Amino acid sequence: MPGGGVTKFRTCPPDQLSDALEKGLKRLCTDYVDAFSTHGISDFKQIERLRGWADQAKKSGWIDTVMFTYNFRLMNAPKMKAAVDACAQAGIGLTSFKTQAGGPVKADSEAEFKLLQKFLERGFTDKQAKLKAVWENPSIASICSQMPSLAFLSANVAAARDLKSLAKNDGDCLERFAAQIRTGYCAGCGRICQAAVGGKIPVNDVRRCLMYYKDYGDRELACDLFSGLPAVARQQPTEVDYAMAEKACPQGVAIARLMVEASPLLA
Ligand code: SF4
Structure with missing residues (x-):
């Protein structure tokens, strides 16, 4: 079996990481990868949660x-x-x-x-x-x-x-x-705006779904990802006050307007 390659998985609970790696190996028809990337790391706690698993999966380095x-x-x-x-x-x-x-x-x-x-x-x-x-x-x-x-x-x-x-x-x-x-550009630093709305809405994830929908024209992927977001993000994204998030946003994104646009398209 040829070796090497790079695979990437979407964020998932630590107990599903080994399965995600296994699937990546099968898809690439290999028995090892040079790099196993994780999607959407937004804070250090998330990194620490992954570390325990990675230490087992990989004996040297981090x-x-x-x-x-x-x-x-x-x-x-x-x-x-x-x-x-x-x-x-x-x-x-x-x-x-x-x-x-x-x-x-x-x-x-x-x-x-x-x-x-x-x-x-x-x-x-x-x-x-x-x-x-x-x-x-x-x-x-x-x-x-x-x-x-x-x-x-x-x-x-x-x-x-x-x-x-x-x-x-x-x-x-x-x-x-x-x-x-x-x-006009969201930099993906979702922990900033999400923290500013008390963790209620993963603004960056909603924004990414909207990007897939509008900019990439991939409506299926957009709606599929949106359906996996927490219920409050899907059902009440426009009922949240985004004033603090807009103030904290380093790019000055009009977040409230973005949520109004996303809501009917993705729901
Ligand atoms: S809306 Fe602003 S704070 Fe939120 S992810 Fe985008 S750039 Fe960062």
């Missing part, structure tokens, strides 16, 4: 790799830079996902149109520029990219094979663009 949201919108935040440097120094392999940071640039505003034009003139699309911005950090070992069609695969391969780097002002341009559109 965290070898981290897959995390990293893209042009987040890469310049001082805390993000410090975290990436700390992982690199500790020898932890970093895999970036959500590299497109919420979908393609839409040419419906002057700023976005100019950005799109600028990259097209340099010979790549805005999507390829976003990949390059991530690849140019030597601390990022790899990118995990959803490629639902050959068109996506071809565009990613073209970007990887094109050795032309982003110019300094391309990076500056992306950074300025990120600042302009900051409030």
